[in-house]
Amino acid sequence: MEGLMTGYGIVSILLLVAGILAVFIPFFILKIRNQVISINEKMDKIIKLLGGESEEWVEVFSSEAIPSKAAPDGMKYCGHCGALNGRWDKSCVKCGEPV
Numbered sequence: 001m002e003g004l005m006t007g008y009g010i011v012s013i014l015l016l017v018a019g020i021l022a023v024f025i026p027f028f029i030l031k032i033r034n035q036v037i038s039i040n041e042k043m044d045k046i047i048k049l050l051g052g053e054s055e056e057w058v059e060v061f062s063s064e065a066i067p068s069k070a071a072p073d074g075m076k077y078c079g080h081c082g083a084l085n086g087r088w089d090k091s092c093v094k095c096g097e098p099v
């Protein structure tokens, strides 16, 4: 009889633990979700660093119209005013024209 009581005791403790875990599961899911989102953002940056963006193709096509000088690593010269822009600048820092 004592052994049976101990068995029920263990079961009730397990149920209690399971209940506590069930309360915290939404928090875990939220945490995992945030981590997945941050990983995706990091992956986007990595893809951009590797030059996987379609911007590269835009550069290739636009370079036919405006022959650009050889810029330092990852940098772009403005086709309008010739100012040096960062690789990920969407528009020229000097004249504001799209680069």
Ligand SMILES: [Zn+2]
Binding pocket: 078, 079, 080, 081, 082, 083, 092, 093, 094, 095, 096, 097
């Ligand atoms: Zn410019």
